[in-house]
Amino acid sequence: MRRVVIVAYDDAQILDIACPSSALDIANSLGAAPPYAIELATASGRGVRSSAGIGVAGGRRLADVVGRLDTLLVVGGAGHEKAAVDEHLGAQVRRLAGTARRVAAVCTGVFVLAAAGLVDHRRVTTHWRYSADLAARHPAVAVDPAPLYVRDGHVYTSAGVTSALDLTLALIEDDHGPTLARQVARELVTYLHRPADQAQISMFLAAPPSGDRLVRDLLGYISGHLADDLNVRTLAARARVSARHLTRLFAAHLGTTPARAVRAARTEGAAHLVRSSGLPLTAIARRCGFGSAETLRQALLDHYGVTGDRIRRMPDMPTPRAGSAAQTPEA
Template sequence: MLTARRVLIVAYDNTQILDIACPSSALDIANRCGANPPYRIELGTVSRRPAHSSAGIALTAGQSLETVAGPLDTLLVAGGAGYEEAAADPRLVTQIRRLAPHSRRVASVCTGAYVLAAAGLLDHRRATTHWGYGDRLAARHPTVAVDTRPLYVRDGNVYTAAGVTSALDLTLSLIEDDHGPTLARAVARELVSYLHRPADQAQISMFLAAPPPGDRLVRDLRGHIGAHLADDLSPAALAARAGVSTRHLTRLFTTHLGTTPARAVRAARTEAAAHLVRSSALSLAAVGRRCGFRSAQTLRQAFLDHYGAGGDTIRRMPDMPRPRARPGRETPVP
């Protein structure tokens, strides 16, 4: 039995204090709301030096990274203005690379993704970072499938978040994975936060998009779909997760999203695949696997149905294509 979930947050000079405060505060509140086992939160730096945040506040580290021994539940690297120096620091990168195999999961916030990438932990994985830094990350690490569309991304046991307040969305998702939705909702209420923005919500112009569905069950399922594109997302699987019948699930999606569960899943997978095609050099087959399609041909057909263009055309477009606004018969979930 676990006595505590040990979470090590890694900081460095010119770090973004919110990238540390959002996860640590949410986990602390989770403990006060009854997390069992509780989280044990630690802050680590190279040689246990104080980390001077870009806001001018110095953070005292409790751990020297060189002396930390596993196992760890979560290893999380913060972002911040000092990310270039951090990613180029062999002492820091060596310790991240050493600790990662001893961690149940590894995460980054914002430009902390640069440190994970420098340690080789994002190779051949889908990852996100702040929208303003994605192109540079992709150019520097061509084996990383950078997607700056979502708020956070999970690829295996590696999690990356877009930046700043998306750290809270990611942490609420981790709490829900660890302890269930009831505790995550309790933490969000204490934080006076919306629970929680779905992973696939766009980083840019999110307030200009259609309002989130009013039904909490639909809202939570939409977030689950965006964060688990490669999983079984059939109507039956979604209904089982929500604890409702497939018929009731279809009624809820039709009422609150104007579409069926199958079409919603296919649209989420297709749009995520389009962003991945445009932001990486991955083959259509590799993109398809990451986004839940059985084959490259199935993905090509989804692109044609959704955008009226094939994958190669989408890759060459200067901007993201717009979905075709036309009714059609439901296409089975791939």
């Protein structure tokens, strides 16, 4: 058996518990060998109240969990603040981490790992809203707010909520191969799974409304793949139309060119990363498909009329300038 202990606490996010446990249970039903033995553990051994107000029965008291573990997974949620400063909880998590083949945290569960000293000098991620706070509280932790999930050695962290499912599918694939992971994804009626480096920021990029399904689908693809080759020929091939026809569609439904739409999405994605992370502009430029930090600086100026440093200090996202979709003919 692959023994998996899920650590929960009051005001945990119920999806952070349900996504991993359900995916692993389905893997078992589809013939995972060896199967997963899933246990829920809490500091007291009693059930916990999720942040939605729904109770979840506790299976084990953390202090009573002994022996080797395959996976220790700490969930996130509104209760992470109290959980991170709970010395008893932290001591038990630290003890169990020493017996586990791998350690994982969903969303703000990484605050518990960080408080226990388990992710110092490791690259981790968390929900975009909490990344700056995590970095400020734990300067020895390398916080990367961009990916859906991160693996650093035997430690896995995810952005939270539904990305817990992406992380768990990745764990299943590591353990049993891609075929079983695909089968689990089909049972869950979800994507095979989104790649680890797909940017969290894609959800911020609200595509302009379009009455054309092909254009809508391409805009969604662009927002989730900012670092990829997104020139008009590549996009046209993906849509199975000619580059000329794609350009006509974008002009008719969006009033812009594919290249300008791509540049606008990349610039907006970069601006969100500038505000939510301490990443240098060179790293942000690379993640968002810009050739250099200087190219990104110019794009921010063209799109918002302000520099990256100014955006980082602003209390809210700046508003794009009128007619600033992008100023270059090629994405």
